[in-house]
Amino acid sequence: MFFPETSGIYTLHTKGAIIVSIQETENAFFEHMKKLSSFEQAMGLLHWDARTHAPKKGSKARSEALGYLATEHFKLKTSSETKAYTDALLADHQQETLSPVTVAAAKTLQKEYERAVNIPEDEFKEYSVLTAESESIWEEAKDNNDFEMFQPYLEKIVSFNRRFADYWGYENHPYNALLEDYEPGMTVDKLDHLFGQLREGLVPLVESVTSSSNQPDTSFLFHSFPKEKQRAFSLDILQQMTYDFEAGRLDETVHPFALGLNPNDVRVTTRYDENDFRTAIFGTIHEGGHALYEQNISSHLHGTVLSDGASMGIHESQSLFYENFVGRSLPFWEKNYDLLKSYAKGQFDDVSLETFYHAINEAKPSLIRIEADELTYSLHIILRYELEKSLITGDLAVKDLPYAWKEKVEAYLGITPPDNSQGVLQDVHWPSGAFGYFPSYALGYIYAAQLKQAMLRDVPAFDKLCQNGDLAPIRTWLRDNVHQYGRMKNPEDILKDATGESINPTYLLTYLQTKYTNLYKA
Amino acid sequence: MFFPETSGIYTLHTKGAIIVSIQETENAFFEHMKKLSSFEQAMGLLHWDARTHAPKKGSKARSEALGYLATEHFKLKTSSETKAYTDALLADHQQETLSPVTVAAAKTLQKEYERAVNIPEDEFKEYSVLTAESESIWEEAKDNNDFEMFQPYLEKIVSFNRRFADYWGYENHPYNALLEDYEPGMTVDKLDHLFGQLREGLVPLVESVTSSSNQPDTSFLFHSFPKEKQRAFSLDILQQMTYDFEAGRLDETVHPFALGLNPNDVRVTTRYDENDFRTAIFGTIHEGGHALYEQNISSHLHGTVLSDGASMGIHESQSLFYENFVGRSLPFWEKNYDLLKSYAKGQFDDVSLETFYHAINEAKPSLIRIEADELTYSLHIILRYELEKSLITGDLAVKDLPYAWKEKVEAYLGITPPDNSQGVLQDVHWPSGAFGYFPSYALGYIYAAQLKQAMLRDVPAFDKLCQNGDLAPIRTWLRDNVHQYGRMKNPEDILKDATGESINPTYLLTYLQTKYTNLYKA
Structure with missing residues (x-):
């Protein structure tokens, strides 16, 4: 495998009064990503199950569960932790001391964070409701050949x-x-x-x-x-x-x-x-x-x-x-x-x-x-x-x-x-x-x-x-x-x-x- | 079905400067329980899947996901929201205005909350680690007929x-x-x-x-x-x-x-x-x-x-x-x-x-x-x-x-x-x-x-x-x-x-x- 392990050279940076090593930040960042991926695994399994094995009457409660997990996942992705970790790891003087995986992951998550927080929360919610409604209207429109x-x-x-x-x-x-x-x-x-x-x-x-x-x-x-x-x-x-x-x-x-x-x-x-x-x-x-x-x-x-x-x-x-x-x-x-x-x-x-x-x-x-x-x-x-x-x-x-x-x-x-x-x-x-x-x-x-x-x-x-x-x-x-x-x-x-x-x-x-x-x- | 619907008679109680109707509290309490049950559904499905269909190599990442969800579920159950909702709903003058379902649910959750928070956090963590370890030692002891x-x-x-x-x-x-x-x-x-x-x-x-x-x-x-x-x-x-x-x-x-x-x-x-x-x-x-x-x-x-x-x-x-x-x-x-x-x-x-x-x-x-x-x-x-x-x-x-x-x-x-x-x-x-x-x-x-x-x-x-x-x-x-x-x-x-x-x-x-x-x- 081509990935170098983390370099082992760490510098310290201060965070308020507490001195946190960049290694601690890096570890916390990986833990943070594991939380995100835990939600993704659970949501993925709920999706897979819904499309393969799930009994049909359970769909309403399952959709509610999925909706709640998606909301929590979104909150975690756009949380202040995401911002704090990615900002700290991507500070100019840090990057060369970190593994390429850490840097690439921080950049990717930072970009997702920024795209998400750039949409005003009200508009995002309105859009989610609109697309959910739109999908169901579209099904009917398609069945009835009714573009209007x-x-x-x-x-x-x-x-x-x-x-x-x-x-x-x-x-x-x-x-x-x-x-x-x-x-x-x-x-x-x-x-x-x-x-x-x-x-x-x-x-x-x-x-x-x-x-x-x-x-x-x-x-x-x-x-x-x-x-x-x-x-x-x-x-x-x-x-x-x-x-x-x-x-x-x-x-x-x-x-x-x-x-x-x-x-x-x-x-x-x-x-x-x-x-x-x-x-x-x-x-x-x-x-x-x-x-x-x-x-x-x-x-x-x-x-x-x-x-x-x-x-x-x-x-x-x-x-x-x-x-x-x-x-x-x-x-x-x-x-x-x-x-x-x-x-x-x-x-x-x-x-x-x-x-x-x-x-x-x-x-x-x-x-x-x-x-x-x-x-x-x-x-x-x-x-x-x-x-x-x-x-x-x-x-x-x-x-x-x-x-x-x-x-x-x-x-x-x-x-x-x-x-x-x-x-x-x-x-x-x-x-x-x-x-x-x-x-x-x-x-x-x-x-x-x-x-x-x-x-x-x-x-x-x-x-x-x-x-x-x-x-x-x-x-x-x-x-x-x-x-x-x-x-x-x-x-x-x-x-x-x-x-x-x-x-x-x-x-x-x-x-x-x-x-x-x-x-x-x- | 035997359950009376919520009574429709609501009183107001003050919470700091904000006046919250008991109906609002009741609704928020039901939303809170839905969040708990969403975690339970996801964890339940991960368990079911692990025991029926899941490919074996995925078990490590799945266990991590399950562990994370269990922690989040426990945090939510023992959160200050749980305490606030159940205290408010179970206040003496409130109960007769609420549906029996609300009262019973609040009592049940309050009891679970109290049992959980009565165990010091450190001891609970130590016990969780101990039982996990103990289960794996027990398997070996059982295989080797070694009680000591x-x-x-x-x-x-x-x-x-x-x-x-x-x-x-x-x-x-x-x-x-x-x-x-x-x-x-x-x-x-x-x-x-x-x-x-x-x-x-x-x-x-x-x-x-x-x-x-x-x-x-x-x-x-x-x-x-x-x-x-x-x-x-x-x-x-x-x-x-x-x-x-x-x-x-x-x-x-x-x-x-x-x-x-x-x-x-x-x-x-x-x-x-x-x-x-x-x-x-x-x-x-x-x-x-x-x-x-x-x-x-x-x-x-x-x-x-x-x-x-x-x-x-x-x-x-x-x-x-x-x-x-x-x-x-x-x-x-x-x-x-x-x-x-x-x-x-x-x-x-x-x-x-x-x-x-x-x-x-x-x-x-x-x-x-x-x-x-x-x-x-x-x-x-x-x-x-x-x-x-x-x-x-x-x-x-x-x-x-x-x-x-x-x-x-x-x-x-x-x-x-x-x-x-x-x-x-x-x-x-x-x-x-x-x-x-x-x-x-x-x-x-x-x-x-x-x-x-x-x-x-x-x-x-x-x-x-x-x-x-x-x-x-x-x-x-x-x-x-x-x-x-x-x-x-x-x-x-x-x-x-x-x-x-x-x-x-x-x-x-x-x-x-x-x-x-x-x-x-x-």
């Missing part, structure tokens, strides 16, 4: 987010202030450039795939595949991925997720559709990628605020790496197609590996983001990014959003949403106030492709390893270059140190062009 | 408990102060009388059963019975008991327990022994009885400190009621023997109901309390009670405990423990400092028998209902007479109101005499 019902809520949420950006401060663009929560260091300038390049490469590629005469046969995908057999296969694949079952487990849920209670307890959930095995298998591999990240965070960071993913985008890069570059690759299925057949009830018996491979990589424009394939997915993200940026600047009014949405779907995907439920109302992100979140998903694709390219330099036998089901060297490379650092490094440094360059979308574009031109060539 | 290793720890624990009794205060006997934690209102005088009567009735009955020539054939009990089938049968029986699966679930564990996160989420766990189906079945029925209690606490008490069992003894009476008076009765098996056969792999095919019934009610003196049958169980408790009472008064020195233990086992059960591991070292209660706990188990038997007798007045068709698998009227009677009250009433009032008399062990003695004389008659 949701519109006033979204208008308020947008104006809150504009004010938050002002409170937090930003350079050049208010949206930059919002991005900081999800992808520290990312800016509108960079995103415009990245996403512009991606969009220009993807739109013609999607058109050519759509108009290709070589469309895959997918009918055999939808046969009955019993849940327990899907689970058994999912477990085999997680094992192959080197997921540590002594530090995790696989459960069933409605909306799959991975959740790290602590790095030694990182749980994966998946959903089983008995008429479409892809939901569970690719869901498990995707969430397994997230879980491997958290299981492999350096033990030096456990219990600190750094024991988490570096950003939403980097986290997503790990899930997408496994889902697409491993799980949707031909070498992976050269290894695992027979295993899949052994669990299935004969549905693949007359299907060649090549036909199967094309079917599971079918790409076609579709309306719903979470059902999109790897080729078209980023276009769903780019259009949301462009729209939410315009909402924040005020260039686009909320009332005009449905029309703007429709225009962009037609331009980028060549299809038209028949209604708002399958359009602008489809995602929970805006009703819940998560402006700045969407770009992470596409960044994850870009990062994943770039990491794959860099990995090939050190692990040239990548395909061979997948063919052999020997995924340990792949995980080791990701652990050494990404996982272990947790939040010690920012996303940009992780990428630069691992790949030798800044974010570059050409690797993703080249990968997609090669893969899909090949798959769909007539 | 454990002796100094137990000596310290005993002397702490003596001091605690002094801090808490008591009339007549220091052990009364310890009993109060587990069975409010119970005293040594009463227990000496009750347990004396019980012992005198049981010892000769055990002797006559042991020497009877009509011993049951039990060989067929130990055939292979697959876990999933045992689980299916257990689920059927819980359903029959009217356990609400929308407010609970059944999971597997090593040491079975029932746990109420809140009254709408009360979980049962059981253990499956594939070579002895009785472990799971009777374990499930027993824990199911505990769970029915908590599922049926009045909704008026939810989220308050009253939303729990009235005492350990009353709680145990509910589990034992179902385990013995329902689950080990002939009418119950008249209904369920065929069902059991349908899940088993033929092991009962040549076994008559009568033979089966005798086998599952086999009674014989044994060394280990938790494996004892319903006839001999109370004797295990009585001897522990007598010993721990003498330890607390100092009449018995810890070093003489193994000898005193052996003497009593021989006198009451007619057998001799071959070593201390199967004797004085068998239970976790003393290493963990739970002096005053053991009597609850025997009290549960006495209460259960007395409740059964009273129930027959209102539900004379008890046997018929069991034969029909219609257990709802039985649950309804227990709900109306016991469950709904939670901690609103003390154990003695529950018993008096339900049965018309104070605790009386003759019902248990008569039941056991009738049942076992009948079963073992030559």
